[in-house]
Amino acid sequence: MAAKLYDLELSGNCYKVRLLCALLDVPLEIIPVDFLSGAHKKAPLIDLNPFGEIPIFQDGDLVLRDSQAILVYVARKWGGESWLPTDPAGLAQVSQWLMMAENEIARGPNDARLHDKFGYKLDIERARNNAARVFGLLEKRLAKAHWLALDRPTIADIACMPYVALGHEGGVPPDGFPAVTSWVGRVKALPGFIGMPAI
Amino acid sequence: MAAKLYDLELSGNCYKVRLLCALLDVPLEIIPVDFLSGAHKKAPLIDLNPFGEIPIFQDGDLVLRDSQAILVYVARKWGGESWLPTDPAGLAQVSQWLMMAENEIARGPNDARLHDKFGYKLDIERARNNAARVFGLLEKRLAKAHWLALDRPTIADIACMPYVALGHEGGVPPDGFPAVTSWVGRVKALPGFIGMPAI
Structure with missing residues (x-):
């Protein structure tokens, strides 16, 4: 039985999961969530994820929340050591960038998009400043490396790319950052790549 | 040669690393950082961590930033499968709570403490509301389990505990949450436990 993804097409966090599963050729049952009516904050979804958020991933009896944690699961179960190695240094180096996706990118280009595209009330100045910092830090790394964490693509790249590529929807396109754009x-050229609206 | 931790005694994020190393009996060379004068934002530290933050962890040639990623490294290198298992479900279940430490806890009790104790300019109302949500979510989990991720202590507990236990320094003690307090x-009763100021 295919794993289930409780999904929103316009969510970059849901897209990450769809993208990794496409790259690894993992079949997925997509269950669209009626986000506008708040289905993720009511039963039965709130019982699957008390955080009241999507994506939610279900594989047999296992239910997972948080896009980064779901990437960890998919990579470990279906991706061998390639997308997420288990040696201490490799796992920690990938983890550093998963944390950037969870923290700085969420509070930067993701927040800016939530404000501009979805009308969230938040400090848009701060979000744009955070986005500029994020792009600068990514540029610094990517000016000297092809991929974020290791010498090959990993889930670090899958976790960080979407909200960077969606920056223009929050008024913060990464235009002045050539290494980031490259x-x-x-990532878009990886075999099996799929897009989402605006990527 | 012992691994090095660029450290601030009052930082809960640095404390997490000290705590896990103490629990695992890993020797650590502590290098105090002059945080007030901004040493973490200048050479030589900014070259070790372009994010301009501490903790920074150095083990031989490997340099790591981000407290959660450092916990991953220490657990994988010195903790066997106990503190961070590598099976897909176990690794993902621990990762979910590492992400909560990186995101919701940082924007909740940690931000509230940064405001109250260190004078950071941020939306304190939002931080306190986030903290209440965090405590509620932890309570829900801990009302039916002894540990956050698995049936034993893992780095999920080490990552999440400090800023919860420091909540009173941000005006948000977890007093009304008995399972969280227990x-x-x-965590404090684990063999080898060490504290920090206010914990």
Whole structure:
């Protein structure tokens, strides 16, 4: 039986999961969530994820929340050591960038998009400043490496790319950051790549 | 040669690393950082961590930033499968709570403490509301389990406990959450436990 993804097409966090599963050729049953009516905050979804958020991933009896944690699961179960190695240094180096996706990218280009595209009330100045910092930090790394964490693509790249590539929907396109732009292009060129609206 | 931790005694994020190393009996060379004068934002530290933050962890040639990623490294290198298992479900279940430490806890009790104790300019109302949500979510889990991720202590507990236990320094003690309070006590009772100021 295919794993289930409780999904929203316009969510970059849901897209990450769809993208990794496409790259690894993992079949997925997509269950669209009626986000506008708040289905993720009511039964039965709130019982699957008390955080009241999507994506939610279900594989047999296992239910997982948080897009980064779901990437960890998919990579470990279906991706061998390639997308998420288990040696201490490799796992920690990938984890550093998963944390950037969870923290700085969420509070930067993701927040800016939530404000501009979805009308969230938040400090848009702060979000844009955070986004500029994020792009600068990514540029610094990607000016000297093709991929974020290791010498090959990993879930670090899958976790960080979407909200960077969606920056223009929050008024913060990564235009002045050539290494970042090239890296987004490299992710898009991976065999099996799929897009989402605006990527 | 012992691994090095660029450290601030009052930082809960640095404390997490000290705590896990103490529990695993890993020797650590502590290098105090002059945080007030901004040493973490200048050479030589900014070259070790372009994010301009501490903790920074150095083990031989490997340099790591981000407290959660450092916990991953220490657990994988010195903790066997116990503190961070590598099977897909176990690794993902621990990762879910590492992400909560990186995101919701950082934007909740940690931000509230940064405001109250260190004078950071941020939306304190939002931080306190986030903290209440965090405590509620932890309570829900801990009302039916002794530990956050699995049936034993893992780095999920080490990552999440400090800023919860420091909540009173941000005006948000987890007093009305008995399962959370009991869990903090269980972490404090682990063999080899060390504290920090206010914990």
